[in-house]
Amino acid sequence: MRRSFLTSGLVYGVFLAISLPASAEDHKLLATPTTIEWGHYEVTKPAITVRSGDTVTLQTLSTCGPSDRLIARGVKSEDIPAYNDAIYKADIPGSEKGPGGHILTGPVAIEEAEPGDVLEVQILKVDIDAPFACNGFGLHRGFLPMEFPYSRNRLIPLDRAKMIGHFAPGIDIPLRPFFGSMGVAPGQGRIDSAPPFAHAGNMDNKELVAGTTLYIPVAAKGGLFVAGDGHAGQGNGEVDITAMETFLTGTFRFIVHKKKQLNWPRAETPTHYITMGFSPDLKEATEHALRDMIDFLVEEKHMTRDDAYMLSSMAVDLDITQLVDGNVGVHAMCPKNIFTANAAK
Numbered sequence: 001m002r003r004s005f006l007t008s009g010l011v012y013g014v015f016l017a018i019s020l021p022a023s024a025e026d027h028k029l030l031a032t033p034t035t036i037e038w039g040h041y042e043v044t045k046p047a048i049t050v051r052s053g054d055t056v057t058l059q060t061l062s063t064c065g066p067s068d069r070l071i072a073r074g075v076k077s078e079d080i081p082a083y084n085d086a087i088y089k090a091d092i093p094g095s096e097k098g099p100g101g102h103i104l105t106g107p108v109a110i111e112e113a114e115p116g117d118v119l120e121v122q123i124l125k126v127d128i129d130a131p132f133a134c135n136g137f138g139l140h141r142g143f144l145p146m147e148f149p150y151s152r153n154r155l156i157p158l159d160r161a162k163m164i165g166h167f168a169p170g171i172d173i174p175l176r177p178f179f180g181s182m183g184v185a186p187g188q189g190r191i192d193s194a195p196p197f198a199h200a201g202n203m204d205n206k207e208l209v210a211g212t213t214l215y216i217p218v219a220a221k222g223g224l225f226v227a228g229d230g231h232a233g234q235g236n237g238e239v240d241i242t243a244m245e246t247f248l249t250g251t252f253r254f255i256v257h258k259k260k261q262l263n264w265p266r267a268e269t270p271t272h273y274i275t276m277g278f279s280p281d282l283k284e285a286t287e288h289a290l291r292d293m294i295d296f297l298v299e300e301k302h303m304t305r306d307d308a309y310m311l312s313s314m315a316v317d318l319d320i321t322q323l324v325d326g327n328v329g330v331h332a333m334c335p336k337n338i339f340t341a342n343a344a345k
Contacts, residue, residue: 024053031059031083031105033090039100041183041199042190043220046109052256054110055124060179060228061087061103063245064134073155079131081247100193102181102202102229109222110254118260119184119223121214125251126177131158133165133232133244143239143323156244158232165232165244173233177248180204180229183265187219195326196278200265203276204243204322205331206234212269217262225254238322264292273334278327285330286318293332301339311338 027050029035035047050056059081064070067085071077087103113119136153139145156173157166163175181193183200196203200216208214216223230248267274275296277288293316297308315338321329 023051024055025050027054027056029056029058029105029108031061031087031103033087033092035105036061036087037104037106037193037226038092038096039098039102039193040190041104041185041193041201041224041226042107043185043188043224044107046107046222046224047105049109049111049222050254052110052112052254055251055253056108057125057249057251058105058108058227059083059129059249060105060230060247062130062134062230062247063102063242070134073134073153075132075155081129084247098192100202102193104181104193104226104228106226107185107222107224108226108254109224110256111222112256112258113218113223114221114258115187115219116259117218117223118257118262119216119218119225120255120257121182121216121225122253122255123178123208123210123212123214123250124253126179126210127249128158128160128175128177128230128232129247129249131160132156133158133246135240135242135244137240137242141324142241143237148240156232158244158246173244175232175244176206176209177230177232177246178206178209178234179227179248179250180231180234180243182208182214182227183225184216184218185220185224192326196329197327198264198278202229202325203265203278203329204229204231204234204238204325205267205274205276205329206231206236206243207269207272207274207331207333208267212267215262215266215268217265218256223254223256225252227252236322237320238324241324264288266292266296267331271336273336275332275334276321277330280327282320282323282328282330285328289318289330289332290316293334297334 066088138151232244234243275292279285
């Protein structure tokens with residue numbers, strides 16, 4: 001049994017016990033030339049079809065590029081997962097690539113998912129599959145392109161036992177691996193993998209580590225979930241356009257909630273409720289995230305709209321998610337511990 005934050009109306013709110021199907025199964029989806037979406041989210045044939053309640057373990061590539069490029073930068077060939085070379089050297093037609101650059105694993109179709117539903121994605125486990133990460137910026141990219149009108153790249157050794165990234169002598173960064181990109185297909189056609197939007201996608205939200213849950217509105221039959229763009233860690237903003245990019249394997253449980261209204265992705269951590277907004281304009285993205293948080297407090301915590309607005313000012317943090325993906329992102333963080341036993345659930 002698991003407690004869910006879906007009520008009869010919207011995500012979050014009253015704790016409802018939802019029984020997972022007794023026949024729930026575990027699946028594995030390896031990264032191969034036939035199980036990836038290169039640079040896009042698309043309504044297309046799924047790589048695997050599962051049922052609500054099933055778990056899927058996905059193997060994913062990094063955004064560090066082809067193996068020969070990594071070797072030229074000093075990475076040992078034995079440290080690069082073999083599937084990286086297999087995919088980059090595969091004869092994948094150009095028509096199946098782009099318009100973005102992320103190589104995402106999937107799609108995973110969930111049989112019960114239909115437009116108008118909400119897909120709950122429980123992020124059960126995230127493993128780092130390589131002892132290194134990469135970071136880099138390039139000409140005309142990043143948040144300060146005119147101040148850095150050239151390209152630079154850096155390798156970061158990862159100590160997976162101590163969960164530390166060695167940026168430089170005397171500078172160690174704690175590792176908190178998460179998928180920069182997780183999302184579902186649009187209602188039709190193909191969209192760029194770079195800008196996040198209502199389908200979730202390239203959110204680059206560092207809060208979405210193992211043990212958290214993502215809720216995404218479904219727009220296409222089956223949902224068609226893909227994931228990739230693995231990060232060993234990241235700062236809010238992701239200002240040079242990359243994080244600690246690396247290879248990840250993730251285990252996800254999918255649960256379909258039928259006919260649940262949701263306009264933007266939401267998330268839940270052990271300590272916070274999260275709403276999100278995306279737009280080319282930072283002010284508008286902030287408005288989306290704040291309005292959705294106010295809606296959550298009104299509809300699921302039974303507050304007046306005035307009180308929800310005031311509580312958001314006093315207790316909710318509005319954080320910049322990222323500034324570099326076409327649509328910038330803002331997420332609102334509402335702490336759970338402000339709701340006492342006497343408060344509305």
